[in-house]
Amino acid sequence: MSSELSLSVVDQSPVRKGGTARDALTETIELARAVERLGYQRFWVAEHHNLANFAGTSPEILIGQIAANTQSIRVGSGGVMLPHYSAFKVAEVFRMLETLFPGRIDLGIGRAPGSDQITAAALSYPRPQLDVRHYPHSRARHA
Template sequence: MKLSVLDQSPIRKGSTAREALQETVALAKWTEELGYTRFWVAEHHNVTSLAGTTPEILIAHLAGQTQSIRVGSGGVMLPHYSALKVAENFRMLETLFPGRIDLGMGRAPGGDRVTASLLNPTNTFNEQDLVQQLFDLQNYLNDRYAPGSVQAKVRAMPIPPSVPEQWLLSSSGHSGVLAAHFGMGFSFAHFINPHGGPEAVANYRARFQPSENLEQPQANVAFFVFCSNDPETVHRQQAMIDYRFLQYETRGRVDPFDYDDIKTVDYSPAEEARIQHNRQRMVMGNAEEVKQQLEKYADRYEVDEVMLVNVASELDERLESYRLLAEAFELKSVVV
């Protein structure tokens, strides 16, 4: 099974955005060395605990700091941008790093709706607008437009030697239908929604229509994952991610914190119920436990690639988590 990474560039308590991005670079280099398949970075806006706002810029830096691992967006939030500009950004990346760029796309705001309205004042999150954007984007990436159309007068530049892989990201089944229609890869965000994923992936496969960029359906699934062979470390990270989720759900944001800040927090019965629900979005434990759970999920989803989202509070613990899983899955590095 292939393992890949989705990194959100979390900002630790007492740290800075610059340090968080430096940690993302360190993780990309480390996971490449360990044999991970791809390294995606997220897009979030007006979120003080996450440093990743512009994946296309961070991708360029990461690809320049690595040699072979695929680097991409997890994902670009299409409603904020024009299809032409997204095509230009990723054609530039593909020109600089041919054969290594993934264009992962989503429709979520990546933050709150007020911020989304400022990023694109004309954005209505209309379903048909998204369909049109995907149609336009594929035309720009593949240089195909009907003669006489307005778009036919414009080419997305530069023209790269290859086309970046295109993935549609979603926590529901509907985007899987769109990914199938446009012949794109499909990534299901189990770390956002733990229900309906296997059915969404199966429906994507059943409806898949080959495109010039992808002949066969290609799917993966993403989980929050933390691995340590020290039970106390697992307990501490579990407590912190439980608290993180509740803060997002009740306050709409998470301010940086550490374990000492939350270790004595008492939760209400309703909060305890949310904690138990949210634990379905994650896989945590020692190396063997995590390996077994991920293999079970991979069987349920019928995928051969799992993406790991790790927001552990300490960089060394994230590095060790990725190392333990690379060892457990016997990943092979291709770095010379």
């Protein structure tokens, strides 16, 4: 049993008062660089849509930028919301990231709407929105 503690960060790219979305994304990348220097193991980014106070609408792009600006920290999504996207396309995008940054990319997926209903409908257009019941439940689910 190892006594080593593994630390991670989850960052939502918040837009601070007086700041811009660009500032928030730049600050997320700088935070990743700082925690890497401190020895953290992983850096996770979150996906949010249609919220002015969060800049992270596209985790796959932000993950690539973070990985390109760091050397060793693992970088991942704190949940790509599958109801909005083709699962095959998500797999291809993350395979590409893994090809560019071998051994450093993590894919976290989710099935929640992740936004208000109008935004969720816009993200899935032109196909109908998938209900969360479309996706399998975790084996760890309690009855």
